Amino acid sequence: MDQQKICPRFEKALKILNHSWNTLLIYQLLEGPQRYSTIKNQVGISSRVLAERLKELEIENIVNRTVIPSTPVMIEYELTEKGHALAPALKAIEQWSSTWVNIEE
Amino acid sequence: MDQQKICPRFEKALKILNHSWNTLLIYQLLEGPQRYSTIKNQVGISSRVLAERLKELEIENIVNRTVIPSTPVMIEYELTEKGHALAPALKAIEQWSSTWVNIEE
DNA sequence: TAAACTAAGTTACGAAATGTAAGTTAAAAA
């Protein structure tokens, strides 16, 4: 009666990527390692949610967190290998958006 | 001071795709045209949100809605050309998930 | 010596989005 259910790995991937802001954060980090405040300014996300998402992405091993011992401390975030491996997917979305998405209305 | 901001088209694409369930719904519809109840059962989404999302995807011209005049009426949903054009992006995510995502803990 | 400044968060709280379960509609089969 049931057809094939959706693959659990794919479903988990979407659960991570579709959690609001996550894809945009990964996209932003494709530019290279960046500090908390830089990401915040570039992406336009709130402190609360940014901290929450970076923690999530760190736990998922998509993002790496490095403390720079200065005063005050700075924190640098960068993509892991797993994170970088998302580049083709993001480029595909970028490609799609440039062809199909229009902003005017 | 500011570096380059994120492209508005890409940002809009993510806004649509990252709205919860949307990507999964599109992925499901890659299988072919399907009725409301089929989608609901396959994806495991609630009635309320499914109706809401299908409406959104229809407005975005990603999904097409067709009434089948039976009793009771059936509704068939299918991807538009714009919707089908997302296949490469979804395949890229699928590819990534098969390499990098594991479910066990 | 004290007040001000900084980066990276955290907290409190109201607003918006989500899940759950029950209700609606119209025609046809029982």
Place this chain on the structure above:
DNA sequence: TTTTTAACTTACATTTCGTAACTTAGTTTA
């Protein structure tokens, strides 16, 4: 006449989100 069905819709409780103010500790400024 009651029941059934598909595709929603509604009401309501729970969860998530955005906003803005607060925290922490070492350093420069007054």
